[in-house]
Amino acid sequence: MRFLGYNRCIRGFSDDWDCMTISCVLGFAFSGIDAIPVRVEVQLASGLPSFLIVGLADKAVAEARERVRAALSAMGLTLPAKRIVVNLAPANIVKEGSHFDLPIALALLTAMGVVPSEESGRFAAIGELSLDGRINPVPGVLPAALCAVDQSRGLICGAQQGHEARWAGDGLDILAPDSLLALVNHMTGEQVLPPVELPERLPVESIGTGPDLADVRGMETARRALEIAAAGAHSLLMTGPPGAGKSMLAARLPSLLPDLTSTEILEISRIHSISGHLPMGLPVFRPPFRDPHHSTSQIALVGGGNGNRIRPGEVSLAHRGVLFLDELPEFSRAALEALRQPIETGTITVARASAHVTYPARFQLVAAMNPCRCGYLGDASQECRKAPRCGEEYLSRISGPMLDRMDMAVHVEPVSPAELAGLPTGENSAAVAARVAVARTRQTARQDGLTNAEAPPDLFPTSTAARDYAVRAADRLRLSARGFTRLLRVARTIADLAGDEETGQPHVAEAVSYRLRRPDRR
Secondary structure: OOOOOOOOOOOOOOOOOOOOEEEEEEEEEEEOOEEEEEEEEEEEEOOOOEEEEEOOEOHHHHOHHHHHHHHHHHOOOOOOOOEEEEEEEOOOOOEOOHHHHHHHHHHHHHHOOOOOHHHHOOEEEOOEEOOOOEEEOOOOHHHHHHHHHHOOOEEEOOHHHHHHHHOOOOOOOEEOOOEHHHHHHHHOOOOOOOOOOOOOOOOHHHHOOOOOHHHOOOOHHHHHHHHHHHHHOOOEEEEOOOOOOHHHHHHOOHHHOOOOOHHHHHHHHHHHHHHOOOHHHOOOOOOOEEOOOOOOOHHHHHEEOOOOOOEEOHHHHOOOOEEEEEOHHHOOHHHHHOOHHHHHHOEEEEEOOOOEEEEEOOOEEEEEEOOOOOOOOOOOOOOOOOOOHHHHHHHOOOOHHHHHOOOEEEEOOOOOHHHHHHOOOOOOHHHHHHHHHHHHHHHHHHOOOOOOOOOOHHHOOEOHHHHHHHHHHHHHHOOOHHHHHHHHHHHHHHHHHHOOOOEOHHHHHHHHHOOOOOOOOO
């Protein structure tokens, strides 16, 4: 027999009443960026006093016993001298995290008769309890709020995360108390919690203006490559000596990208909510920019973790944005090879013996590297004695399949201090972003929402002369089928920036100039 959201007494087999109380509150487990509803059932029964948590709970959930006990004590309540059993159903799903504290406490208070079951049954809950009863923020409130909407429930969360939950929709009934005592007082009618509303004005920093391209002086070829990469969401590899401006260019790429759609905002924000990276509870309004250090491990880059604690990596946190890998050859070989599959599919699946989790990972890869280990290959006054062999060895640290996935490659020539002082300010990001937005609109309308970096070349209107030229260039450069496809994609983006309906030979010729040429060892 199952009891949901109310209290009930069951007659025992003896002549006396064996009073057994069962209550239920909805909580959440997480799989990828999705929240899974979990029934937190509490039973108070006769027997030796004990407090058991069952249902495949990990250590953090098991420790909720002491946090809940201390929080109730801070309110002046003690646990009843009964056998307390907390069941997390369904029991075949692993439950992890401290966010089960609040639903366990609420279900326990309902079973004790402190909170009316009619009130607690209308809500789902997520939050961690302090020993003094305060409700602390936890990851995953936004996916939990979306799941609560699907379950036709309201949501109870900490006061610091009420705004985050509100982005799930205006129809969601949200309670955001700062403590367990405030929640109990609200449900018993002693006080009324204020409604949770969206802020009237968003902070400027949440919009993410970022560095401006006007700071870059000269470097016309690199600026042009950056504009093409932004317009078509193409991967880009920049090479050049130290201090040439590669990192500076990459940092300004987000300022050229179009605004996210409402669907993309919600999807990206769910990923960041699961990771606990939503600043001030506000969604991610602009394409994210992630630049992990070259010492980043494979798990941190693509996602994973110990046991069942599978968390999104940098490739997922950069979803619909930019993943910038500076000093590309210095990353571990295993970490770089792990990028090959998400670059192609736009998703990353982390498989463990007990769980398989898939995260979105449709990111724009931008990488930078020196031409060799010393960094000055080609400069006779500074290059080392191993040149040019050192450049070949350094580039060989990146596998051929990985380099084949780079749509564009550009060499960034350094600007001398004299030129830097005399050159005028370059075109600003707003002007370039306007052209990028027009090109993006053109391609997504033509390709049913796909960017040129995602769409098959069959959707591109291409002239016969341009296609023949592309075939001859591919033969001469010995491009793979993947490389030939990416060449046509870049050429289509160049045509979109020019406003041309058909890809022409000049567009293909410029795209060929951005193909990476590996050293010929024959």
